Every structure is written in C-alpha cells, then in structure tokens.
Amino acid sequence: MPTSSQSFSFHQSVIDEFRANGGKVGGPFEGGDLLLLTTTGARSGASRTTPLGYVRHGDSLLVVASDLGGPRHPGWYHNLLAHPVVRVELGAARFEALAVPAEGARRDELFAHVVRVAPGYADHQARTRRVVPVVVLERAEPEGWEGPARVRTLADKLLEVHTWLRGQLHHVRTEVEAHFAARAAHRGPGEPPAPGLGLQIRQRCLAFCQALEFHHTSEDGHLFPGIARHHPHLSDVFDRLAEEHRTVARLQDGLAALLAGVHIADPDRFRAELAEMSAELNAHLDHEEEALLPLLADVPWPPQRPRPTP
Template sequence: MPLHFNTRVIDEFRTNAGRLGGPFEGWVLLLLTTTGARSGKEHTTPLGFVEDGDRLLVTGSAGGSDRHPDWYRNLLVNPTVTVELGTETWQATAVAATGTERDELFARVVAAAPGYADYQKATDRIIPVVALYRVPEDTYTPPDRLDALADELVAIHDWLRRELAALSDGLGDPTAPGLTVELRRHCLTFCSAMAVHHGGEDAGLFPYLARTHPEKADAFERLRAEHTTVARVLDELGTALARLDEVPPAVLRAEFDRLRAELETHFAYEEEQVIPLLRGSA
C-alpha cells in the first residue's frame, strides 16, 4: 500500500480502537511496527493476519509483487516487533518460517484467506510467512500463562536451532561468490534474536522463577553465566564474519562449531531445568 494510504489506515485504526471503514470495513487488521534494518527507525504497517493457536501468522505478500516488503526485511535483522490489535499493544518475536514449515503455514493462511493464493500465483517470489510470538509483558508472569510460556520457549529454541542449521549450511563453502552478504545477514538475524531472547530471560523469566523456586538458584546462576559465554562467542563469530576475506575458512568453521556446541549444551540444560517449572511438574 502507498505510504500516504498506510498513514490514513494507521490513524483510523488507532482512533477507532482497531475498527476500520471504507475498503477495509469489516476486516480485522493488526499494526506491525518493525525497526529499520539500516535506519534503525520504527516503521508501522497494517497487515492482515491469521490466528494459529497462541501465535499470529502474517505474510509478506506485498500484493503479489516481485519484491519482499520492507517490514519483512526489517524483521530478519531485528526480530523484536510491536503488535497492535484492537485496543491491545504488545511486543512479539517474529519468526520467519522456512522450507516445509513455511509451506504448511502458507496453506493454513490460504485456507483462512484464499486471496493469498492469488498473490502467490502473481509472482515467482516465495511469499514468506512469519509467526508472531507474544513476549511476556512483565517480570511477574501470571501463573496461568506459564504453560503457554513453556511452549513459546520451546518454539523459540527450535527456531534458533533452525537458524544455526542455516548458518551451518552457509559455512559449507565460505568462499563461494556472493556468500559474504548472506552469511552476514543470517548472523545479524541470529545474533539479534539471541540477544533479545537471552535479555528477556535475564530481566524477566529467570528472576521470577528464582523467586518462586529458590532451590534452583544454582541452575539460574549457571544459565546466566552461559548467556554471557554465548554473547562473547557470538561477538567473536561476528568479528570473523566482518573479516571474511581475511579469515581462513577453517578458522570460521571452528568459531561456528564452538558457538553451536555452546548453544546445544545451553538449550538442553535450560529445557531440562526451566520447562518442568513452567509446566508445574517440578
């Protein structure tokens, strides 16, 4: 949609608690605010969506154009977004689906809103599907949300594991033409997602669980220490990627393998210690 048209829709949405008239009368849209990949400025876009359990699905259809929308490229770099729906506003983690999962989610979107199939027919571009996972709003998470939070934690870990696999595939031949940009893009996406995920746990989830389960103090101390280690390894991998022309492939692979080993150990321990507490089975 043209910028001026988007502005009118956004103003109407916020003035009327999400209710729209004109060509969108009767539609239920959300507003998605992303952070510019290059500018760092916030950008808000009205989007249709499909509910899928506790998450929302949005598609980068762009009316069937041959170019991904800006908001999609933004969230690949900065996956923390803001969602406005009706009178509610919350932060979410935006996870772009890939491979067969993307195909399955796109089929769900088309089943709910068949017009998206026409957009896909209009372009050779694979229209992306993005899942929006609501981020807990405060440190004191109400008990009746903890089970859903466990599902969200596993979903985020699974996405991060897939991103690790994508990075690993990219490192198969770090000297391939054009690979530098893709490796850096994947690394930026992954590093940003890890910083948001670990920052949210350190500031909210872990302090809450430490208060309700003081017997697990050692476990949370270890998890926070692992966050520090992972952040350091991510920085070192980022430095190596920034000097890709100078760093031997074997050195880059060693840095990545170290990161993957740290994260696989960390995810396994966190799920072993935290998931039972969230599900109330500890």
C-alpha cells in the first residue's frame, strides 16, 4: 500500500500534468474523464486540490466519494460539507461550483447513472459497508453569466456577487417548497419520510451565508474605508451599511437555525419566517446597490496594477 507521501506525490504529478496539457493526462487516467476539484479544508482552511473522475448528468457534473471502496469518506468530501463552494478545473476551463451531495432516492438514481457510464464504481460500492456519496457540482456563477468579459468595473463585480447571493436564496426557498410538497404528498401509516432535500438545503444555505459573510468582511475591511477616503461626505451612508451588516449577520444565524428545523416545521409559519428574512436580506442588497453602484461605476475590475517606475 502506498504511503501518504507517495500518494501525495502521485496526485501532484497528475495535477501538474493536467494543468500543463489542458486537462489531458496519461498513465491510469489516460482517456478518462478527469477534473481537478479544489476544496477548502474543513479544519485548516487551506486549499486542497484532488484529481477526480467525473460523469456528466445534464448541465451538472457528478463526482463519487468512493475512495476506491475504502471504509471512510475521503477528505475532500468532508471539506465540501464544511465549505460548499469549490473550484473545478475541467480541461482548460476553471470555474466555481456549488457541491451538493445527493440523498435518498435521488442519490440512488444518480449512482445508477454513474455506474452505467463508469461500471467500476459498482465495485467500489461492493467493497465498503458505507453508502458511497454522489456529489452534484453545479456552476456557481449567476444564471446568464457570460464570463469575466462582462465584469469591467467594481460596480459590475458588486452586482455579480449580489446576483449570485439572490440566486442562492431563491434556490433555498424553491427547495423548501419542494420539501413541503413531498411531506404533503405522504400517504399511509407512520411518520413522513425524512427530508430528501436536507443536505441540498443545508449546502445552499451554508454557501449563501459564507459568501455573504466574506462579501461583507471584504466591504467593511477594504472597500468601504477606501471609498470613504475619497467621499468623506458619505460617512453616514457607510455607517448605515456597517450597521446593516450586523443586522444581516443576525439574520444569517436565524436563517441557518430556521432551516435546521425544516423537517419538523409548520409549513405556513416556516414560509412566513423565511419570507420575512428573505425580504430583509434583499432590501439590504437593494440599498447597498443604490448607495454604492454610482460610486464604483468608474473603478476598473480587476484592479489595475500600478506601473513600475522606470
């Protein structure tokens, strides 16, 4: 059995070859469908890149946490549970994706699809007593996003981030409704089945909250002070935005707690609370755009590096 250092060395050689040849590698992966998945360490917070086989399913990519049939889930799977937004390298393309493990009947359906395309995964499942997870990788860019050419100013970038945040919040609400519909359709004795969208809702909520927290930390620490130096007359605006960030942080905690109890919640009360939180969050984004977009419209993105003095 290879040592951990040998395994790391092999993985790194595959990564280097992949990046040097536009996604093409030789050896045991030659001719196969391979991507690079970069996750954020659940404990360390460090970036970790792993070469993985994948299977296409519609517009999504599927990766399987089989670890060749090992007894435990691989480290990259635990990482994406803690940090759902991952980076995918596919051929010469790089993009962010939301990683959502499938559950219940959907997991079984997707695993059957994987096995039809790549039968070896059936052997991996046969070697272990754990249920091998199937993870759906969905592009994280906002719907209609056409690539970095559209983002020319810092105003464009702010609007892109807000569009993504609004999209994730909309997805959370849609999946909550699907969960309540499944509960309402349950017939027969016994309790309704456990929510099949539990992980999906959790991952979207976590991605939304982490992205919003990072966005606000960047604004409070860098963006707002930089603008305020050039526009001191807007200090009241930035004070209000900073106060709203504290309110949004409270809403984030409330949203996470609310979604954690979706499987036992009263649908009408849950919908009302979720709608109220969503309205407050969207109102914050609206106000931020009204206050900041005119100020950022002439600031180039990405930031221009100063030219070296001769």
